[in-house]
Amino acid sequence: MSINWYPGHMVKARREIEANIKLVDIVLILLDARAPFSCRNMELEKIADKKKTVFVLNKADLAIPEATSGYLNSLRESGCVAVAMDSISGKGSKDVVQAITESYQEQADKMLQKGHRVRPVRVMVTGVPNVGKSTFLNSLVGHKVAETGNKPGITRGKQWIRIREDIEFLDTPGLMWPKIENPEQGFKLALLSIVGENAYSEYEVALYLLNILVNKWPHVLNDKFKLDTLNMDETEILNEIARKRGHLVKGGQLDIEKTCTMLLQDFRKGKLGKFSLD
Ligand SMILES: Nc1nc2c(ncn2[C@@H]2O[C@H](COP(=O)(O)OP(=O)(O)OP(=O)(O)O)[C@@H](O)[C@H]2O)c(=O)[nH]1
Ligand SMILES: [Mg+2]
Incomplete structure (x- = not known):
């Protein structure tokens, strides 16, 4: 949780x-x-x-x-x-x-x-x-x-x-305060910025987002991030997106934090397309 x-x-x-x-x-x-x-x-x-x-x-x-x-x-x-x-x-x-x-x-x-x-x-x-x-x-x-x-x-x-x-x-x-009945609902509310950012880790919410994209809207990952294959788990997809976007920290390692922030921002602004989650 x-x-x-x-x-x-x-x-x-x-x-x-x-x-x-x-x-x-x-x-x-x-x-x-x-x-x-x-x-x-x-x-x-x-x-x-x-x-x-x-x-x-x-x-x-x-x-x-x-x-x-x-x-x-x-x-x-x-x-x-x-x-x-x-x-x-x-x-x-x-x-x-x-x-x-x-x-x-x-x-x-x-x-x-x-x-x-x-x-x-x-x-x-x-x-x-x-x-x-x-x-x-x-x-x-x-x-x-x-x-x-x-x-x-x-x-x-x-x-x-x-x-x-x-x-x-x-x-x-x-x-009105949202009443969170289960983890799935919590993730949706975090994704929509309805619960404040202190309540969740961006990393986990980004993984949740990638999971629903892989399962329901894989074309978004192909179109927006030019991923050649989705035959990997969400953490690997996240790494791949970071690589494609050139999100690096000093020393050349992947800046996953930056990639998560970007993913969530793009989703919230509608840049990844229209979505319905319920
Ligand atoms: N795309 C889109 N954005 C909207 C719409 N309504 C509000 N927003 C955006 O959603 C964000 C929150 O809007 P607010 O009107 O501040 O929401 P609120 O319910 O008054 O928020 P609090 O007072 O913090 O509880 C802002 O960035 C708005 O521009 C809408 O119908 N479409
Ligand atoms: Mg208001």
Whole structure:
């Protein structure tokens, strides 16, 4: 077991989410489209369950589209509302807005029946670290909202950001802690930078990456690193990539550390292609 994950802030994060959920009608749960099921935290979903929830598979641009469709279908079959989004380009934002307004419809109808005016729907964003919560919020709002947040001294409770006449977002996204149930999930979360780099060794995560590439996407190794054969184990592949890339330390030995860092960076930036891991 090489993922040492002790989420010390879990209790504080949970309390914060519990408090904020009381203020909203809808909770958006952001998941990484490349491994949405590995990002889920059922304990926190149970808290969110008191409200309507919408799953947003973010970073869809980095995932294999067919796999994303499959994940969406499986979430929908289990009764969830789920959409995909690329927060860098904004692709999918219309689907997000539609999912929000549809999820609010029942509540809005009740207000009308009682003769009340329908107030804007209030929404909060939650998700594991690095899943793109801030980017998502900025993308929907259309400008950086960090500056509008509560600065020290002028805090007067929560700030709301109006993204349309009928939708308001809570300014601070709720941080959810991933719950690691098994080593495989831990490796995926490390690969996606969802657990911090202190929790794992880059070497082991790089070996995990090479293992899934060999088994599922061997062409990536051939295309990107010009390996002539994959008839060797992952540590040998790693050496071979270091050799091909000329990663050397003084004295001419292979700089495996540098190769691991490069591999993980390239994967995370999408330079090795699109991947779906769940
Ligand atoms: N390709 C791609 N990158 C994204 C997307 N959304 C966010 N990112 C990138 O993912 C990284 C993390 O994004 P943030 O918005 O800071 O994530 P966060 O969830 O707010 O992170 P924390 O506040 O640290 O928990 C940044 O480098 C973003 O540019 C997306 O839809 N596609
Ligand atoms: Mg953030």
